Structures are given as C-alpha cells and as structure tokens.
Amino acid sequence: MPEPDGGGEARAGDELGGEGAAAGVGVRIDCWGRRRSGAAGEGGPGSASGPGPDLGSLRLVQIGGASLSRATAERVGPALGSGLQRVFAMAEGPLILTRPDDPAGTVLGTQGRPLSVDEEVRIVDADGKDLPEGEPGELLVRGPHTPRGYYRAPARDARAFTADGYFRTGRLARRTPDGDLLVTGRVADAPGVG
Template sequence: MSEGLLCRTKLTDDVETICNTVGKPCCPYEQVKIIDEGGRELPPHQDGELVTKGPGIFAGYLKNPEENRKSFTKDGFFRTGDQARIDSSGYLKITGRIKDIIIRGGENISPAQVEELLCSYPGVADAAVIGMPDKELGEKVCAYVKPADGAKIDPEGIKTFMENKGASKLLVPERFEFVGDLPFTQAGKHDKKALREDIKRKIGLIK
C-alpha cells in the first residue's frame, strides 16, 4: 500500500526473499499480522488477510462510523483487503486480494495462484482468473487467457500441465475463455469486474 504500510527488502537478503516477498515494514513502529475470517491471528506461513496499525496508517474515515467498522478490526488494525502470509522470519508475501477469492463448494481458491500456473504454460502471454457463478457450487474457476502471438493453446494441454505441476484439482480452471486482449483498470491491474460481467453474459445470467 503506497498510501499506508511501506515494506522493503535489503540488498543483504537472499535472492529468494528479494524476489518473492515484499520484505518487512520500513518503520519499526508499524505492526502487521495475518488474520482469519473470524479475526484470529494466524501463525507463520498461513494465508489470511493482512492487517496493519502504526504511525503511517490513517486513523479512520471522517464522520463515517459504518465504513470505519468495516475497515478496522476491534483492536484498531486497518484491513488492507490483501491476502498474504508472513514467514517465520517476518517477511511478508502478498498472495492475492480477499475480494477476488473464489469460493467453490466451500473451498477457498486463490486466483493469483491459478494465474501464476497458467502464465508458466508455454504460449500463454497473460491470464486472469475469476469466479464464475454456479448454482450447485456457488462458483467455478474461469480463466481468461491471452495466447502469445502465433500460439495455439489446447485447454486439455493446460489441465495436464497443471496436474503434472502437482496443482490441486481445485486450481484447474473449469472454463477457458481465449481472448486477444485482457481489460485493465486505470491502475494497471486486470479489470476483473469487467470479466465477471462478461462471463455472466456468456452464461446467460445477464443480457
């Protein structure tokens, strides 16, 4: 969060830490922890919501108690909305966005994890994963995939590739949409709201 919590790695950190974490808070007075849906702090290496408190975090929304109730924990930590984990050395890794989590039959699935696997498949230039509404399971995994120029991609080939990588069956998309380009927000992130609307139209939920 450029407007709040700032983290960094050091040149003396190992390559794995520098490349795969956002580091530790710059300010020694910043507090961070990972909590579950019930607000309980999670141990290292478990995914949950990143919450933070300290001098760099704003105190709350002016004259908006309802927004403050939703945005802060009872003990005053700001809910970032980021899914993250902290390792045993205190290094922080962002693994997704809480609101992007796909809930399939009661199982939580991280779109970021699926996207990472898809983008490692030869011929995939970019990928965005969303939850597709389903009457029985609540949501199913739907992948929008942009092939590289000239690449021909077989969905079954992707599924086999992911399984061979040791991915859980839950992570394997149940629907693929191959597109020339993916929509982006002004912030430069995949416009998943637009993709959710698109898939709803394609499966007949909206016109």
C-alpha cells in the first residue's frame, strides 16, 4: 500500500539485501515492514521497483523455528546491524530463549534457557531415563508455561505427558555445561505432539 511520502510496505518474503546480500547471509525477511522513501527502480532484492525494507530501527532479530547454523547466526547480526536472539517455543510450552546479555557463544550456538526459572527441564533417553549433560535425548518440560493436560483428552494426555507430569515435547535436545539448551531435531516416534 503506497504511502504519501513515497514509502510503502515491504512484502513478506523480501530477500535480505544491501550489506546482508554482500555478506551472503542467505536468509529471508519474512515480515511486513515500512519501506524507505526513494526513487522508483532503486529497489532492494525481490522488488523490481521501489527500495527495500528500512532496517534502520531494527535492534533485535529473533530466530525461531528451524535450526540456524552457527555460521549463518554469526553473519545475521552484523549484516542487519542488530542483535540476535535465538528462540524455541511450542503452543504447549515452554518458551526457551537466549537473553540480550548472554555471551556470544550462547546466542550463536544454543536456544538458551527457559524464560521462567520455575520451568523444569529434563533430557531423557528412549526409556525415559535422564541423560548426562551434553548427551542428546528427548526434551521434557514441566512448569508454569506448560499445561498440565489437554482438555477432555485423557488418551492424548497419556501419550504426551509422563506419569510425573512432564510434557513430552517430541524434540531432541542437549544441555550445555552452562545449562543452555540446543534443540537439534525431532524424536522419530513422538507421541503425536508439536
């Protein structure tokens, strides 16, 4: 939608341009953002006419969903001129994220730790036994951001929750020596969650 000052809105999925393209970041901006004013034809990548999105006010980029390689993560902040925050979340909980003051190694290499200090996290093997730090296994969670069960669905609850109330996320993860989590994939036979 054009603006009177010659600006407009960036389309969802515009390619990262300018310094980002030069840095080879290889990510897409999947958002709606205000375009810079400028002459037609100056356009950014993904646009044959009009300038690219104005990222001048961008302070923090949150990366969630699919895993991001460390090499790509190292390029995102400098290419966009912003900080980086890694996030892992599910509708059933919990919210796991890095903090703005976390060391670079934590932000670049993990999804961080639960938002709530009261969130309990376990990494378990296929038999439900706790694994030592650094070993990959299924991520189980219990706490204030995680429901205690599904509404009127006892059969689903039996598959999705342990006997002691931990939610089986169906995600593979490992814990670092600092207590941060790295989510690495999905459990092949997850109990119908996520």
